[in-house]
Amino acid sequence: MRNRPQLIIGAVLVIWGILALLETVFHINFWAICWPTLFILVGIWLIFRPRMVSSGTGVEMRIIGDIRRTGFWQVIPAEFWTGIGNIDLDFSSAEIPTGETTLRMYGLIGDVDLVFPPEVGLAVSTGGFVVTTKILGNKQDSILAPVEYTSPDYSTAERKIRLVLIYFIADLDIRVI
Numbered sequence: 721m722r723n724r725p726q727l728i729i730g731a732v733l734v735i736w737g738i739l740a741l742l743e744t745v746f747h748i749n750f751w752a753i754c755w756p757t758l759f760i761l762v763g764i765w766l767i768f769r770p771r772m773v774s775s776g777t778g779v780e781m782r783i784i785g786d787i788r789r790t791g792f793w794q795v796i797p798a799e800f801w802t803g804i805g806n807i808d809l810d811f812s813s814a815e816i817p818t819g820e821t822t823l824r825m826y827g828l829i830g831d832v833d834l835v836f837p838p839e840v841g842l843a844v845s846t847g848g849f850v851v852t853t854k855i856l857g858n859k860q861d862s863i864l865a866p867v868e869y870t871s872p873d874y875s876t877a878e879r880k881i882r883l884v885l886i887y888f889i890a891d892l893d894i895r896v897i
Contacts, residue, residue, distance in 0.1 A: 729849060729864060789814070795821055795881070802827035810835045811881070812897055820880040831891045834883070838896050841877025844869040848887040855894045 739750045778798040780787055782805050790810040795817065800807055807825055812835055825832060836842060846853055846867040853860050853867050860867055874880060885892055 729847075795823075797822050799824045799826070802830050804829045806831040806833070808833045811840065812837050816840060816879045816881070818878055820882055822882045822884065824884045825886070827887045827890070829889045830887055832885060832887075832893070834892075834894045836881070836894065836896050839877065839879065841874035841880040842869070842871040842894070843874055843880070843882045844885070844892075844894065845883070846885040846887075846890070846892060848885075848890055850889045851885070851887060851892065852890070853892045853894075855892070856896060 739754065742748065743750050778796050779801070780798065781801040783803040784805060785802070786806045786808065787800050787802065788808045790808070790813075792813050792815065794815045795811065800823070802825075805827070807827075807830060809823075844853075844855060844867070846862070848862075849864060851862050851867060853862070853869075855869050871877070
């Protein structure tokens with residue numbers, strides 16, 4: 721479902737607006753209840769999320785901090801979660817398996833820089849409140865709109881990377897060397 725990030729953000733904004741309206745009309749302080757409930761739900765989700773992904777998928781979480789992979793490293797299906805931080809992945813010397821490998825990146829605010837060798841097929845799907853993408857030199861800014869990109873050789877490439885990026889505010893830069 722390609723519009724999922726947009727639907728989630730839209731639903732959150734609608735709920736937020738309804739609560740603000742009810743607070744104004746009925747003079748009820750919903751925020752005194754919502755913020756503690758939100759913290760509890762996020763805490764429970766952080767505890768149980770690693771158990772919900774499929775086996776063989778790596779999960780790495782950083783509330784504040786960077787995630788970096790350079791030099792020789794093995795690419796596996798993975799989820800990267802950052803609150804505030806950067807993700808830098810250099811695939812030029814990485815061991816990329818044959819077939820399609822999916823990488824999911826979720827976060828609040830971040831800068832995502834990726835370097836790929838030319839023989840790797842690439843499919844990118846982004847979503848978020850404000851996302852700036854620079855893919856192979858082509859820059860695109862989007863607000864509440866998904867950005868989709870598929871390399872011309874994706875269907876025939878032996879090694880493929882599918883990237884799903886969902887952030888509140890993100891800057892994505894993809895280069896091929």
